[in-house]
Amino acid sequence: MAEAKFDELAHYDPEKVSQVDYRPPEKDWMDTKPDFRPGTWIYPAKEKNLEYIGFPNARAWSPADKDWKLPKNWKQIIHEGLKERLDKYRSLKIFMDNCVRCGACADKCHFYLGSGDPKNMPVLRAELLRSVYKNDFTTAGKLLGRLVGARPLTKDVIKEWFYYFYQCTECRRCSVFCPYGIDTAEVTMLGRELLNLLGLNVNWVMEPVANCTRTGNHLGIQPHGLKSTLEFFAEDIEEATGVAVDIPINKKGADILFVTPSGDFLADPGTFTCMGYMILFHAIGLNYTWSTYASDGGNFGLFTSHDKMRDLNAKIYAEAKRLGVKWILGGECGHMWRVINQYMDTMNGPADFLEVPKSPLTGTVFENARSTKMIHITEFTSDLIKHKKLKLDPSRNRGLKVTFHDSCNPARAMGILEEPRYVIRHAVDEFYEMPPNTIREQTFCCGGGAGLGTDENMEMRLRGGMPRGNAVKHVAEKHGVNRLAAMCAIDRATLPAVCEFWAPEVSVTGIHELVGNALVLEGEKEREVNLRLDPIDEQGQE
Amino acid sequence: MKVVYALVAVAALLALPLVGAQQPGLRALFGTIVPYVALALFVGGLIYRVLTWAKSPVPFRITTTCGQQKTLDWIKHDEIENPTTTAGVIGRMALEILFFRSLFRNTSAENYKGRLVYGSTKWLWLAGLAFHWCFLLVLLRHLRFFAEPVPGFVLGMQAVDGFMEIGVPAVYVTGVVLLLAVTFLFLRRVVSPGLRYISLPSDYFPLFLIGTIASTGILLRHFIRTDIVGVKELAMGLVTFQPNVPDGVHPLFFGHLFLVCVLFAYLPFSKLTHMAGVFFSPTRNLANSNRFVRHVNPWAKPAEIHSYAKYEDEFREKMIQAGIPVERETAEEKPKKKKAKADDKPKADSKAEADQAAAADRAAPADKEEK
Numbered sequence: 001m002a003e004a005k006f007d008e009l010a011h012y013d014p015e016k017v018s019q020v021d022y023r024p025p026e027k028d029w030m031d032t033k034p035d036f037r038p039g040t041w042i043y044p045a046k047e048k049n050l051e052y053i054g055f056p057n058a059r060a061w062s063p064a065d066k067d068w069k070l071p072k073n074w075k076q077i078i079h080e081g082l083k084e085r086l087d088k089y090r091s092l093k094i095f096m097d098n099c100v101r102c103g104a105c106a107d108k109c110h111f112y113l114g115s116g117d118p119k120n121m122p123v124l125r126a127e128l129l130r131s132v133y134k135n136d137f138t139t140a141g142k143l144l145g146r147l148v149g150a151r152p153l154t155k156d157v158i159k160e161w162f163y164y165f166y167q168c169t170e171c172r173r174c175s176v177f178c179p180y181g182i183d184t185a186e187v188t189m190l191g192r193e194l195l196n197l198l199g200l201n202v203n204w205v206m207e208p209v210a211n212c213t214r215t216g217n218h219l220g221i222q223p224h225g226l227k228s229t230l231e232f233f234a235e236d237i238e239e240a241t242g243v244a245v246d247i248p249i250n251k252k253g254a255d256i257l258f259v260t261p262s263g264d265f266l267a268d269p270g271t272f273t274c275m276g277y278m279i280l281f282h283a284i285g286l287n288y289t290w291s292t293y294a295s296d297g298g299n300f301g302l303f304t305s306h307d308k309m310r311d312l313n314a315k316i317y318a319e320a321k322r323l324g325v326k327w328i329l330g331g332e333c334g335h336m337w338r339v340i341n342q343y344m345d346t347m348n349g350p351a352d353f354l355e356v357p358k359s360p361l362t363g364t365v366f367e368n369a370r371s372t373k374m375i376h377i378t379e380f381t382s383d384l385i386k387h388k389k390l391k392l393d394p395s396r397n398r399g400l401k402v403t404f405h406d407s408c409n410p411a412r413a414m415g416i417l418e419e420p421r422y423v424i425r426h427a428v429d430e431f432y433e434m435p436p437n438t439i440r441e442q443t444f445c446c447g448g449g450a451g452l453g454t455d456e457n458m459e460m461r462l463r464g465g466m467p468r469g470n471a472v473k474h475v476a477e478k479h480g481v482n483r484l485a486a487m488c489a490i491d492r493a494t495l496p497a498v499c500e501f502w503a504p505e506v507s508v509t510g511i512h513e514l515v516g517n518a519l520v521l522e523g524e525k526e527r528e529v530n531l532r533l534d535p536i537d538e539q540g541q542e
Numbered sequence: 543m544k545v546v547y548a549l550v551a552v553a554a555l556l557a558l559p560l561v562g563a564q565q566p567g568l569r570a571l572f573g574t575i576v577p578y579v580a581l582a583l584f585v586g587g588l589i590y591r592v593l594t595w596a597k598s599p600v601p602f603r604i605t606t607t608c609g610q611q612k613t614l615d616w617i618k619h620d621e622i623e624n625p626t627t628t629a630g631v632i633g634r635m636a637l638e639i640l641f642f643r644s645l646f647r648n649t650s651a652e653n654y655k656g657r658l659v660y661g662s663t664k665w666l667w668l669a670g671l672a673f674h675w676c677f678l679l680v681l682l683r684h685l686r687f688f689a690e691p692v693p694g695f696v697l698g699m700q701a702v703d704g705f706m707e708i709g710v711p712a713v714y715v716t717g718v719v720l721l722l723a724v725t726f727l728f729l730r731r732v733v734s735p736g737l738r739y740i741s742l743p744s745d746y747f748p749l750f751l752i753g754t755i756a757s758t759g760i761l762l763r764h765f766i767r768t769d770i771v772g773v774k775e776l777a778m779g780l781v782t783f784q785p786n787v788p789d790g791v792h793p794l795f796f797g798h799l800f801l802v803c804v805l806f807a808y809l810p811f812s813k814l815t816h817m818a819g820v821f822f823s824p825t826r827n828l829a830n831s832n833r834f835v836r837h838v839n840p841w842a843k844p845a846e847i848h849s850y851a852k853y854e855d856e857f858r859e860k861m862i863q864a865g866i867p868v869e870r871e872t873a874e875e876k877p878k879k880k881k882a883k884a885d886d887k888p889k890a891d892s893k894a895e896a897d898q899a900a901a902a903d904r905a906a907p908a909d910k911e912e913k
Contacts, residue, residue: 014656015656022653022735022736024738024739029740088841089598089601090598090600090822090824091600091604091825093595094819097591097813098815098816098819099813099816100816101737101813103666103734103740104644104645104648106737107649107736113651113658118736124740127740140812144744147547147743148743148744176606176608177644177645177647177648177649178644179642179644179645180819180820180823180826181644181823181825182825183606214853214856215857223860223861223864223866224857224860224863224864224866227865228864252867292857293854306601306602307843307846310845311847314847315848318849319850322850343832346601346603346839347845367834368833368834369833369834370833370834371832372833372834383614411607412606412608413604413605413606413607414607414611414830415611415620415623415624415830416611416613418610419617441623442647466658467651467658473657
């Protein structure tokens with residue numbers, strides 16, 4: 001057998017990866033350079049993708065090269081770009097000025113815990129930018145230089161930014177612990193915007209952005225392709241349940257537009273979650289529609305720039321308006337909900353052509369979405385369950401011992417903590433929590449968020465996934481947990497690898513896969529297989 | 543080395559008045575001019591700082607939510623950790639500023655044989671809280687030098703602070719705790735390799751500075767016993783704008799005073815500015831109410847959207863074939879170019895031009911044809 005390469009899981013050994021050396025290097029952090037070893041960085045954006053979305057300085061280059069072919073006036077571009085962002089974002093100024101380097105954030109970062117690289121301490125990650133800010137924009141920095149942590153901008157600094165701003169998943173865990181609420185996600189986002197100006201981007205982010213611009217989803221699925229995907233799901237649903245479900249697409253006159261991350265169309269186990277939605281909507285007779293134009297709630301624009309985030313997100317309201325729906329329902333996704341909760345209304349609202357979401361079955365008016373007109377599927381489903389509108393048979397999930405991974409953004413940029421738990425508890429018999437400091441607002445990232453979940457970044461993904469993996473392993477040993485539920489498409493794409501590596505007895509599921517399996521449908525046949533088409537009696541034994 | 547830089551700086555700053563105040567001509571400088579200048583820098587600097595922050599808008603509500611959101615009425619909402627109202631925000635900020643809520647959450651992670659284990663760690667929180675509160679109380683206690691008669695609350699504070707009645711005059715607990723807390727904060731910086739690695743000379747400097755201020759203060763009260771009446775005269779002279787530097791005040795007092803002046807003058811231009819900045823942090827001082835109260839970004843620009851019409855133009859035939867509803871059966875007559883495909887996008891004329899555009903405007907001109 002050929003030896004596994006750096007972008008394959010088998011290349012790494014948990015015994016070795018888990019032995020992390022936390023001793024900092026001898027040399028000062030300003031005098032060390034990142035080690036661009038394969039497995040720790042992401043391939044640069046292809047020129048065609050940058051050109052398609054109109055980003056500057058598209059060119060062929062590689063982080064492994066000595067010369068990154070920066071544009072001639074790169075220094076000026078960064079200086080002016082930073083100035084512009086300081087003027088536009090109070091957050092940036094505050095976060096640059098206030099850090100006292102108390103170090104409370106240091107061991108909160110999954111990348112630091114998994115790699116031991118001190119520049120993955122949130123404080124130093126921010127310091128990479130702060131040092132340039134001090135040098136260019138503060139009197140103390142200009143007068144006292146290194147004594148106050150200022151340093152001039154060099155090409156090596158740019159390389160460092162690229163390396164470490166793409167070793168941050170913008171999960172905001174550090175921000176929970178910071179006494180000044182300094183949010184590294186904000187620093188990383190604006191840092192990446194600066195790098196964009198120099199044409200330094202990663203393809204794992206930019207290709208989805210280009211795809212999403214053109215086809216409406218990150219995967220580049222064209223309308224007819226989306227339709228056949230959903231038809232394929234419907235076939236599997238029929239095989240498992242004996243019930244044929246409708247697939248309303250781009251349907252004018254629907255009450256509700258449903259938007260979910262496109263990851264749910266492509267890869268297991270996200271696909272099973274997608275089937276779960278379809279079963280649920282069928283069961284309650286919801287007058288809804290899919291959209292091919294706004295076929296992604298996920299938004300890799302968030303990992304690119306505020307402007308790109310806005311442009312991609314704008315399609316959802318535009319499509320809701322075109323189709324004439326009353327309100328919007330959003331699927332299980334992490335960063336999508338950060339965009340919807342913290343940016344959507346400000347960027348693309350007011351959505352005054354929509355109605356305040358009201359459940360057609362329970363009559364519940366979702367006052368908490370009075371302005372955005374968009375609610376989360378677990379808000380919707382937990383309300384249905386509370387009002388006994390669903391007939392759930394948790395025994396169909398027998399054999400599954402489930403734990404729940406709070407996804408970073410729903411937890412720390414929204415606070416949707418109880419709804420998913422409520423739904424899971426009604427869909428399964430056995431549910432166990434991971435340790436308190438690894439869930440809810442203190443949840444650990446999967447290690448692949450913010451556009452880092454690609455295979456060439458495997459080493460960092462596994463390292464970043466170590467804290468989560470350890471916590472999963474803990475409940476697997478303690479309670480026999482064998483399923484990790486997550487309401488995020490990136491989780492469903494990256495946690496399988498994390499689990500396989502750190503807790504091989506556990507596999508990943510979405511919440512509505514559990515719901516879809518438990519839901520008793522009118523006219524269904526006896527359920528012998530689940531949505532994975534695996535025998536129900538053998539669940540959890542794989 | 544970084545520690546040494548900071549130590550030397552503080553030592554030099556202390557030596558300056560110790561030597562200088564021996565010279566009759568310079569006593570007025572250290573006793574009157576320096577305090578006024580320091581105060582001006584402190585007030586002016588902080589105002590400047592706050593105005594600089596205020597000048598930049600808050601485009602988005604990026605609250606870090608640390609508790610359950612407001613949602614269905616049967617789910618208990620955490621108004622403090624995930625506030626939706628001004629009252630909630632005030633509660634959250636009060637907990638943060640008065641009791642260091644976020645630091646209280648602190649945990650320590652350890653890699654034990656390849657497994658991460660976590661423990662609660664409250665030492666930083668405790669030392670930080672002790673340090674800041676004692677500093678404030680010590681500062682307020684000093685009002686007795688600046689007011690005649692001494693306000694009742696200051697006398698009350700003194701009585702409580704000296705409740706242990708050790709020594710004559712009584713030792714103030716706050717002074718001792720302040721010194722202990724500063725010592726702890728310094729030691730953790732040098733003992734922990736990670737913290738030592740992230741620490742700058744400008745992190746050690748304020749610790750030495752404040753430590754020296756506290757030490758000289760305690761020395762002046764208990765050991766060297768300067769002429770306290772003279773000190774009061776000097777202080778009263780300063781607040782009544784009738785500066786007067788009496789003889790007989792110990793040179794160490796000028797050292798104490800000078801370092802306090804340095805601290806005040808230094809504060810707005812350093813990380814100590816967090817004293818004001820903590821109030822402005824957008825992840826803490828904003829309500830998480832975006833979904834029901836619209837937040838407006840003053841510099842917002844409308845989205846440059848890839849329109850449905852263009853999308854349908856590109857995929858119409860496939861959509862019709864697949865039986866997906868369309869707006870138009872055929873493409874609209876187009877006078878100009880046909881459709882947008884990845885490959886025939888116009889490229890920027892030259893790199894230089896693209897650079898300029900990027901620097902002048904923003905990095906996302908997106909689809910120019912849209913406009």
